[in-house]
Amino acid sequence: MDGVPGWKVPVSDAEIPTRWLQRFDIEARERASRSRTRRIEEPKGIDFCSNDYLGLRLDPRLMGAAARAALEFGAGSGASRLLRGTSPLHGELERELAAWKGTETCLLFNTGFQCNATVIPALLNSGDAVFSDALNHASIVDGCRMARSRGVHLGIYRHLALGDLDAQLSNWRRTAGKAAVALVVTDCVFSMDGDVADLPGLLALCRKHEALLMVDEAHSSGLLGESGSGLTEHQAVSGQVPLVMGTLGKALGSFGAYLACNGILMDQLINTSRGFIFSTSLPPAPLGAALAAVRIAKLEPWRRERALSYARRIREALGLPQHPSAIVPVHAGEDARALAWAAHLQDEGFDVRAVRPPTVAEGQSRLRITTGAHQEEAQVDTLIAALKTLS
Numbered sequence: 212m213d214g215v216p217g218w219k220v221p222v223s224d225a226e227i228p229t230r231w232l233q234r235f236d237i238e239a240r241e242r243a244s245r246s247r248t249r250r251i252e253e254p255k256g257i258d259f260c261s262n263d264y265l266g267l268r269l270d271p272r273l274m275g276a277a278a279r280a281a282l283e284f285g286a287g288s289g290a291s292r293l294l295r296g297t298s299p300l301h302g303e304l305e306r307e308l309a310a311w312k313g314t315e316t317c318l319l320f321n322t323g324f325q326c327n328a329t330v331i332p333a334l335l336n337s338g339d340a341v342f343s344d345a346l347n348h349a350s351i352v353d354g355c356r357m358a359r360s361r362g363v364h365l366g367i368y369r370h371l372a373l374g375d376l377d378a379q380l381s382n383w384r385r386t387a388g389k390a391a392v393a394l395v396v397t398d399c400v401f402s403m404d405g406d407v408a409d410l411p412g413l414l415a416l417c418r419k420h421e422a423l424l425m426v427d428e429a430h431s432s433g434l435l436g437e438s439g440s441g442l443t444e445h446q447a448v449s450g451q452v453p454l455v456m457g458t459l460g461k462a463l464g465s466f467g468a469y470l471a472c473n474g475i476l477m478d479q480l481i482n483t484s485r486g487f488i489f490s491t492s493l494p495p496a497p498l499g500a501a502l503a504a505v506r507i508a509k510l511e512p513w514r515r516e517r518a519l520s521y522a523r524r525i526r527e528a529l530g531l532p533q534h535p536s537a538i539v540p541v542h543a544g545e546d547a548r549a550l551a552w553a554a555h556l557q558d559e560g561f562d563v564r565a566v567r568p569p570t571v572a573e574g575q576s577r578l579r580i581t582t583g584a585h586q587e588e589a590q591v592d593t594l595i596a597a598l599k600t601l602s
């Protein structure tokens with residue numbers, strides 16, 4: 212490589228101070244079967260672990276739309292949204308998503324992580340409160356922690372326990388300042404368990420306590436409801452939840468995220484959400500793909516019906532409780548057991564992955580099986596047979 216322009220000697224470990232090297236507990240992680248690796252290879256085996264629920268990631272209509280968008284509008288967006296980074300495609304996708312979700316307007320974010328992590332703190336000030344389900348996604352957890360670091364009260368309520376939330380809201384209100392406000396945040400479909408929130412119940416509590424509800428449709432957008440818009444539609448509360456966040460990178464097969472809301476909240480966030488303001492906006496290609504994906508999701512309900520029916524079939528075969536989602540957790544307990552199960556299924560030709568702490572709680576390692584429209588019924592049945600042999 213010597214002599215190639217730009218070739219450099221890599222930074223050696225010797226450049227990292229010893230006290231820093233001691234900080235990295237790589238061996239302890241390995242001993243505990245906890246180390247994670249990124250596999251840089253084309254994934255092998257039939258996909259039963261991605262979030263490509265509608266099988267759109269490799270759909271030629273999305274790939275073509277991405278390519279055309281890049282050819283017409285460029286490879287990058289060049290700037291953040293409030294500078295030069297808003298193209299006609301941003302506007303078109305925001306209008307399309309708002310219409311689908313039944314909200315006045317919609318704001319695009321670069322990732323769901325960025326949206327949750329920066330919208331939650333942007334809405335709250337010192338003395339306010341945020342209440343979060345114990346099993347919410349890491350990005351919601353980080354948004355809540357960021358708010359807490361600025362003097363916001365953080366209440367974590369037991370998973371799906373509306374009684375606990377009700378009590379926490381009452382207790383907080385008793386000591387809160389007169390003008391203090393509360394936000395309640397929940398996943399719609401919980402990403403590691405595949406169970407779902409009770410949105411009408413949460414809305415009733417929020418009305419009772421004058422709190423604002425924010426929901427995360429990362430695993431329900433495209434999958435649930437008559438037009439596929441998500442759990443808000445499935446539970447008949449479209450147009451009632453003030454903040455509906457979702458991602459474009461899962462069922463919609465593209466990349467990015469959105470927050471559907473009304474104009475007042477949008478104005479507030481455009482002026483305060485640091486993830487919206489201080490980040491280069493989404494480039495044209497994923498926007499073009501997402502526009503195609505929303506239209507396909509609405510027009511091809513067989514995709515979500517298929518994904519959901521496969522998940523229902525696996526849960527039924529394994530005697531697991533039914534939920535309206537395409538995520539099926541198969542509990543192993545110990546990390547090593549979950550890893551062995553995943554390795555066995557991979558040998559059988561299924562790309563199934565183990566999920567371990569800290570993604571799930573200690574002693575709750577599991578296989579996280581996901582279903583999608585790209586799978587064949589026979590493949591699902593072979594997987595079920597293989598799952599039944601695990602012990």
Ligand SMILES: *Cc1c(COP(=O)(O)O)cnc(C)c1O
Nearest residue numbers: 322323324348350402429458467
């Ligand atoms: C994946 C996920 C996110 C993050 O979305 P990205 O666009 O992948 O950053 C947020 N919330 C939930 C529940 C998720 O599963």
